[in-house]
Amino acid sequence: MHQPLLDFHCHLDLYRDHEAVYQKFRGEQVEILAVTTTPRAWTKNLELAAGASNIRVALGLHPQLVAEGVEELPLFQKHLSEAKYVGEVGLDASPKFYKAFDKQRKAFEGVLRACSEQGGKILSLHSVRCTGEVMKMLEAFLPQDRGTAVFHWFTGSSSEARRAAQLGCYFSINSEMLKSEARRDLVASLPRERILTETDGPFTMTEGRPSSPLDVAITINALASLLETTVEEVSSLLIVNLQRLEGKKS
Numbered sequence: 001m002h003q004p005l006l007d008f009h010c011h012l013d014l015y016r017d018h019e020a021v022y023q024k025f026r027g028e029q030v031e032i033l034a035v036t037t038t039p040r041a042w043t044k045n046l047e048l049a050a051g052a053s054n055i056r057v058a059l060g061l062h063p064q065l066v067a068e069g070v071e072e073l074p075l076f077q078k079h080l081s082e083a084k085y086v087g088e089v090g091l092d093a094s095p096k097f098y099k100a101f102d103k104q105r106k107a108f109e110g111v112l113r114a115c116s117e118q119g120g121k122i123l124s125l126h127s128v129r130c131t132g133e134v135m136k137m138l139e140a141f142l143p144q145d146r147g148t149a150v151f152h153w154f155t156g157s158s159s160e161a162r163r164a165a166q167l168g169c170y171f172s173i174n175s176e177m178l179k180s181e182a183r184r185d186l187v188a189s190l191p192r193e194r195i196l197t198e199t200d201g202p203f204t205m206t207e208g209r210p211s212s213p214l215d216v217a218i219t220i221n222a223l224a225s226l227l228e229t230t231v232e233e234v235s236s237l238l239i240v241n242l243q244r245l246e247g248k249k250s
């Protein structure tokens, strides 16, 4: 059977002419998680995705915006009961944002506590240069039976990957993660039942333009050769993993 593609982390609302982009992917053969960076974008994105069963919208509070002084945890909390998906959330310890790391930690703790309280959320996590700290906070504030975390663009070590898998986390893989041999080895070592794919469009490039959700096909091809299997097998695996993550399959 022909499977749809899976782009489990892209920013549909950050493309130029994003309304047209939403229209274009409505009903396409690609399952999409449209993450957002601020809870102010939530309502508009929901409207744009209304009735499109292949597009899920996530309520976000991006750590880079938190670092830049955006204080929207109350607005995030206000909308959370309307959301099954949460993202992009997490921490960013790169030089530009590290000075506000405490502020980021406070916001992320608030996000995790609120998710834990409501239960059943699926989170897409940003963890630049601080995989260990993100995991520590997950362990502290989001018990496994209260929500499921997906590491987007995981850049941690292989021991951190094992720990994340033990915590029940998934990993959404993009093309940038398959460019070096060390990163490919890490991806190959992940439990297969925890693998998803993503583009992080428009922040990754394909053929010199911002990646679009259909470009995950390239990542799926690369995964097939990395895992020494077929494109069809990988495509089915991704959809089965998505269904398990969403609680539609055990």
Ligand code: MN
Residues within 6 Å of the ligand: 009, 011, 035, 088, 200, 203
């Ligand atoms: Mn992103």
